Each structure stands twice: as C-alpha cells, then as structure tokens.
Amino acid sequence: MTGDVAVLGAGMHPWGKWGRSFVEYGTAAARAALADAGLEWRDVGSIVGADTVRGGYPGYVAGATFAKALGWQGARVASVYAACASGAQAVNAARAQILSGIADVVLVVGADAAPKGFFRPAGGDRHDDPDWLRFRVLGATNPTYFGLYARRRMALYGDTPEDFARVKVKNAALGVLNPYARYRRLVSAEEVAASAVVADPLRLLDICATSDGGAALVLSSMEFARRHGAADPVRIRAVSTVTPRYPNTVLDLPDIATDSAAGAPPPDETFRASIAGAAYEEAGIGPEDLSLAEVYDLSTALELQWYEDLGLCAEGGGAKLLREGATTVGGRIPVNASGGLASFGEAVPAQAIAQVCELTWQLRGDAGDRQVAGARVGITVNQGLFGHGSAVLAVR
Template identity: 70%
Template sequence: MNDVIVAGVGMTPWGKWGRPFVEYGVRAASEALADAAVDWREVQFVAAGETVRNGYAGYVAGATLARALGWSGAQVASAYGACTSGAMAIDTARARILAGLCDIALVVGADTTPKGFLAPNAGDRPADPDWLRFRLLGATNPAYFALAARRRMDLHGATAEDFAEVKVKNARHGLANPRARYRKAVTAEEVLASPIVSDPLHLLDICATSDGGAALVLMSEAAYRRHGGASPGVRIRGVASVTPTYPNTVLELPDIATDSTAVAAPPTRGFMDSIGDAAYAQSGIGPQDVDVAEVYDLATALELDWYEHLGLCEAGGAEKLLRDGETAVGGRIPVNPSGGLACFGEAVPAQAIAQVCEITWQLQGRAGGRQVDGARVGITANKGLFGHGSAVVLST
C-alpha cells in the first residue's frame, strides 16, 4: 500500500480565550498550508473533527472552516468520534487519498471549551446514556478515570505517587513546548497536596479543558513528489479508528454497565489493546520499533495503561518503566514529549490531530528542546466516549 504523506502541520497555542473555534481552526490550517507550501484553493478535500459538547457533536466544523478559509468548492466531511474525532477525520482524508479520490486534503480540528466539569446539554433526555449517568449516578468524567486508576492500583500495585510522577514528567516535557498552556515544573508533593477530585485522583492528576486548533495537510505520495513542501514529509503508516469487540468487560464512558460475559468469553485482546493492534497491523510496524509516543493522558493513571496496551512494556510493567525514566525524553521510549494533556488541557476535536503534529515535528527533528534524538517511528493513541478508539502510526 502507498503511504499518505503529512506534508504540513499547524497548531495554535492552547489556552482559554473563549474566541470562536473557527478562528483557532483557521489559524492552524493557515500554518499547515504554509508548512506544506500549498495554496488553500489547491485543497480538494477538507475533513474536520466536529466540535464536542460533552458527549455530543457541537457546532458544524467542516463547512464552517471551509467557508472561513473562503469557499473553494472543496469536498467536505465532519467527523464525530468524541476524543477521537480528529483521528477519525485523518482516517477519512487518508482513505480518500488512498482510494485515488483526491491528492491533497486538509484535516482540521478546533474547539472552544466551557469552564469546569464537562456536562450534558440542558433538558431531560432519559433515553440518552450521557444524560443518564449524570442524573442517576452523578458519574463525571473524572469518576470514570478514577475507577480505572483504582483498578490499576489493585491489579498492578500502582500508587498515588506513581500517578503523580506521570504529571511531573509531562510537566517537565511541556516546559520546552511553546504551544503548551501550562509551562511550569510540578513536583510529586504538589500533585499529592492538590485536592482529591475523585479518589484516588487529585486535581493535578486530571487534565483541564482548553481552547486550541490543529491542522494537517495530507498528500498522496505522487502529489508530494510533484509538489514537495517546506518541511520533510512524514509517512502515515496506519490509522486505527476502532470500536470495541463484544463483550467489552471494561466500564466505558458514558456507560452504566459493561457487556455480559454470560454467553461469550471476553476477547483475548481488550478494547485498549485493539486500538494499537489495528494501527500496528496496518503499518507492519511493531511496538519494538516505536521511538516516541503521544498518548491520551486524560488522567495520569491512564498514561500508564497506554504503555501496556501499546506494547511499550508488559502488562503490569508500566510503573517500573516510568520509575526507570524510560518514558521521559532521554529514555528508551519517551511518551508525551509534547507535555501531553497534562500541559495542554483537552481541546477535544483538535487533540488527536495535535498528537500527530507533535510526532511529525519529532520525526522531522523540529521539536526543539523536547526533541527525541533519532526518532524515526512514532505512534499516537486515544480513546473517546461511546466506544471510539484511535491510533496513528507514523514514520520517516
């Protein structure tokens, strides 16, 4: 299979400014177009991650961004996959290029997020699982992160100190990232002294919500050879955009119950395993080849889960990998060199695209003070509510 090339990347700083999402999207797109040396009117297909309001799609993204860039007649798609929306947009654009339906595509995600706990839209919606979990249980997003963190403590002996060390590492990485919202070193003591939100997770274990935008220009190999770009192209080797396999025995946002194992055994590889597996299988690349990873650290404990599900270490080995410094820049397999959600906060539809921007900069050697030396292969991974999983494998 031919690879699709990331010919240009763009990304706003992350913050909390309350400007319309379309401004962030246009800024990111303009930077990506300039990076690829592409005029907007050459873009044949625009795929946008839909803005997200808690569990739901919010404002129409694709056409709104196309209009703001100036109507050009490009074909368009908006993708909703909760936290994976940006990766779903990448998947759609890549598939279109691989099918020969276009040569140059723009992928954009941007959002403006409200303050505080994410909450459902107003009004009674008793048939909606995302409404029900709040009304019947009060189950916030951090509560689900905390249930998983408690399982990790019980199954693998993780401690609150281990979780805090993830934040310490990512905060250190973010110091060297000019686009990060939080650029401040944090100590484990500060994490542990911050208020508990949902036991065992403290405030500083949980990511904030932010405003931001990220964009990619994708090209077919032929178009990239013809066109070139301002920066060296990076290859997309695999994109996973997967759902769970029945029975999914891990409680997922926003569900109140899991599937039942009464008549079917759980799959050998669970949902989070299957996300990396799908992207690795497409790419012919395995975990042993990965030099750098960007994973969804909605909470610190979740980053540890990803180490294992992506095969960066064996099950139960994540705490040791972290404690040995292997996932810090300078270690064997740096994770979240960007600083991750810990330093960015989540701008939902932009985030999966921002992960690909970071891996692209890493593989191009353009990551400045957070550069992973000699990185040639990278993976991104995330997971969104309602059963969305995504991963992207990239290589030089």
C-alpha cells in the same frame, strides 16, 4: 485500505482559555499548516473538519464552517464526530479520500472552545445515553471514572499515588518546552500531593483541564508530495478506528478482591489494546519498532494503562517503566514528549490531530528541546465515547 499518505504540513493554535470562537482557533491552525506545507488554500482539494458539539450548529458542520472561514474555493467538504477521537477519524477520512484518488491534497482541521468545569453530555436529557445516565443517576462525572480506574490499578498492580504524580511531573517538564502548551511550568511531586482531592486517589494536578485550542494537518498523496519537492516526508502508514468486539466491550479484569492479575485476559483481547493492535497489524510494525508515542492522558493513571495497551511493557508494568525513566525524552520509549493533555488540557476535536502534529515535528527532527533523538516511528492513541478508539501510526 493500505498505503502511505504524506504529511506536508502541521499547524496549531496555542491551547489556553482565550474566550473566542473555535472557528478562529481552527482557521489559525489551518493557515499555519498550509504555510508549513508551502501551499495555498486554493491548492486544497478537500477539507475534513472534526466537529465540536459545544459550538452550536457551526460546530456540527465543522468542515463547511472552516471552508467558509478560509474562503469558498470549491473544495470538497466533510465533517466527522467521535468525541475525543474525532481528530483521528478526520485523519482517517482524509486518508481514504487520498488513497481512493478523490483528492490529492486534504486539509484536516479540529478546534474547540471548551466551557469551564466538567463536560456535560451533549444534546440535553437523553435517557438512552450512558453518559447522561452515569452523570444523572450515579453522579459519576469523568473524574469519578478516572478515580475508579486509578483505584483498580492500585488494587491489581500495586500502583501508588506517588506513581501517578510522577506522570504529571514528567509531562509538565516536557510541556515547559512546547510553545503551544497551555501550562508551561515545572510541577513537583509535592505540589501534586498538595493539590485538592477531586476523585480519590486522584488530585487536581492528576487530571487534565478543559481548554481552547486548534490543530490542523495538510495530507497528500505520495505522488503529489514528490511533485511538490517533498522527497522524504513524514508518512501516515496506518490508522485504526476500531470499535469493541462483543463480549469484550470493556477492559475485563479479574476480581479486584483477589489483589492479583492472575487470569486477566492478554492485552490483545482487550478493546483498548486492540486500538493500537489494529494499527500495528496494518503497518507491519510492532511496539519494539516505536521511537515515541503520544497517548491520551486524561488522568495520570490512564497514561500508565496506555503503556501496557501499546505493548511497551507487560500488563501491570506501567509504573515500573515510568520509575525507570524509560518514558521521558532520553529514555527508551518517550511517551507524551509534547507534554500531553497534562500540559494542554482537552480541546476535544483538536487533540488527536495535535498528537499527529507532534509526531510530524518529532519525525522531521523539528521538535526543539523536546526532540527525541533519531525518531523514525511514532504512534498516537486515544479513546472517544461509545467505543470510538483511534490510533495513527507515522513513519519517516
């Protein structure tokens, strides 16, 4: 499948802890996206919802849930789930409908009302679920995984806790400028270092929170966009929703005891790198063409790894790129100009859609004080459970 689809509208409900239903957040985001597109709900031919497993049955059929909340009008409906990649999978489903001619205009919506504390595996006790097993057998919650990943980077590449703190400082400064962000205050490296240890070497301010929030997009065919008067819209040029390729189902690095990256597979042989690689290949665009990137910074250390997986630098060069100031607004390749999950927290079905909202505003030149000058090409990347990787590449 190849071809552009237009992004006519983008909308969000602010992230936070509001104590209300995910349906309210998603409906508000959907209405904002429709208003941004200059369309009415009755103009939409299809709606795709990104599911939340924490919202009971309405969350399992999010597309129908949002269609009901907006008012039955005969639109086609679909719902998708891929954990943290659900939003990008929803974008992919919408794009497929448009390019196949099933619908001219598709509304994509994701929202969540997240519980406080660590996420629990969905569906109760599931002995065949790797996440249930690592939680119950190993006691390894997500922050434990993030901490192990950070330790590996320290052993292989010489990254330091100070490098990880720099990611938080950068993203917090950008989150201050984003009206939809949950955390909107500057954070110093000293504050990161003084925050509680959660999973050594990562501290509380190195790890993203769980949040409520919603995001939505109005996508259309290029023909509809022109008829609607959008002569030069932001366009989604590629969507990657790849799975691992056996046997490289994990990032297979050399023995940490060697304290060297010698012999590590090239980035294009790893799963995480292939997520962006599939989008680059489809779009005919490379990392050198990017104006900005929105990446999945569940922890500060993971953001550094995405620099390398995106091809912004060589393997092991993420911390150096950060220290040089290349990844902040005004640098060579800004990453997480939105403030990232460091500033938003996780509202799982919404976050990949929110990443595309940020690209849309940036490529239009509507991002205000966090605007990346001359932005023309942007990419999003994230990774869900069970190998649901995703990337969306947008251009203008």
